[in-house]
Amino acid sequence: MTASQGKREVDPADLEDVESPERAQEVLRAMRALASNPKVDDTVREMASGVLSGDLGLREAVLSDVYMDAVGARVSEAFQAAKALAPEEEQKNADRFNAWAAEQRQADEAESPRTADFGRTPRGAVHDLRRS
Secondary structure, three states: EEOOOOOOOOHHHHHOOOOOOOHHHHHHHHHHHHHHOOOHHHHHHHHHHHHHOOOOOOHHHHHHHHHHHHHHHHHHHHHHHHHOOOOHHHHHHHHHHHHHHHHHHHHHHHHHHHHOOHHHHHEEEHOOOHHH
């Protein structure tokens, strides 16, 4: 375990069912973002905090109806909101996402230069939810 913001955090190598150290870093980064965002549902933040602390296994979190229902509800809300966007707003959001994705790639490269291209397509891709 390592220290993160004064709290103990699970080591990436201890994440079960994650196929690579690079993917484990991505999972932990996502869990940190979920756990620290006050706009995220309390149940989802609880799940992310549990995974980060090692009190909750990743597999256990994914298989939990309570946690996945909370995540699914937010995904559904986001999907409905995206479908209702005007084309200008959709483009603005895509631009904002692409800027964020570029920052994440730079952070990935700084963390692990040998895996700079790992996961680039999913992170860099913006899907038009209205056509899905």
